[in-house]
Amino acid sequence: MANQALNKNSTKKSPKDKDIVRDYFNSTGFDRWRRIYGEGGDVNRVQLDIRTGHQQTVDYVLGWFKNDKNAVGHTICDAGCGTGSLSIPLAEMGAKVYASDISEKMVGEGKSRATDPENPVFEVKDLASLSGEYDTVICLDVLIHYPDQDSEAMIAHLASLAKSRLILSFAPKNPYYVLMKKVGDMVPGPSKATRAYLHKESDVRRVLEGLGFKIKRKEFTATSFYFSRLLEAVRN
Template sequence: MSATYSERRGQLETYFDRTAHEAWKRLTSDAPVSGIRATVRAGRDDMRRTLLSWLPADLSGRRVLDAGCGTGALAVEAARRGARVLGIDISANLVGIARERTPSDLGGGAVEFRPGDMLDPAAGLFDHVVAMDSLIHYPDRDIVGVLAGLAARTAGSVVFTFAPRTPALAAMHFVGRAFPRGDRAPAIEPVTEARLRALIEGDPRLSQWRIGRTLRISRGFYISQAMELVRS
């Protein structure tokens, strides 16, 4: 991967392990949060349901990668549908929370949480990959590079999200720059859907893949767009 990918990955690891893991732990729980964070929580809940609905209803025997698993909610739901899930996140602290929250009874499924890079080839092969809001901090060409790396080890589908370039999102980023740098995450990198489509369709590493469903979810301060890649 590119130098920008490595640099941004390091920034995110530092941010989530040193600054944001307690706030993220609260956001992804049932604890009361501010009105702004409540809209982010609701939007993330909607997005998680959307991405899971794009996977087969019965995941028995399927191996699923939750790339950027955070505190593990999506991975647990996939496991409850029968999948063998590997959840990987660059933040060891978030992985620790995910392990603590893993229920003892997952039916016929199983889940393992591991700190590390979603592109680590040692993770093996998968039937499906989900990357929810784990690519939104990377430039568009790095997003496509990650997708190509994941697709090379995936048999079925890759579903992911990106930050769509919208006036509302641009305004939120402008407001966010008023906060001290140590208190905010590395910048989100908005990209237009047309630009991302062009890069995906023009990348020879993804020549055996096509873009399927796409859906934008906007709930207050949460704006994110889901996209599906399936084998041609």
């Protein structure tokens, strides 16, 4: 089993990495991603492209809930909720949503956008600190901040919170996207994330299967500057 091979302390991201991500999304990163996750026109071409891609991934998840007609009363943990682009519409569909993010500014923005002060419930927390039990745990576009070893441990931790389903998205690792990342890393920019990690889909599937999950549905989003594999894993 994949989770049996994980050190019991490996679900904790190193303080240095965690602090880097937290500081980024509470400073230059917050302004950049608040605009990307928003609806205003104050974005450049790249940011608009990423907004389009991220929203497509969000829409896939919302579409799954709509097709299954099981949102009402469903308990959901949106791990790494950002400004609430998924949490808020899920709550409006009738789900009971707990939304967390490592960034205090992101959580504050999510609260300000929500129409119901009690649903979603927003809280500042990193992934490793999450606890509880939910029908579905969702983690979109967050694993890009975790290297392979940490991401596998984090998937195992998130799976332990999910009673029936785990939904993940990640930037897939293949020769083409590795090259794109290298090119992107060469372009300077004060608001770029400090680190970005790609993950092999086969590795993510291996971890999920080792944890007793099987893939039910999947989607892929690719725009000029955004690429993301979305997997829905359900317990066997």
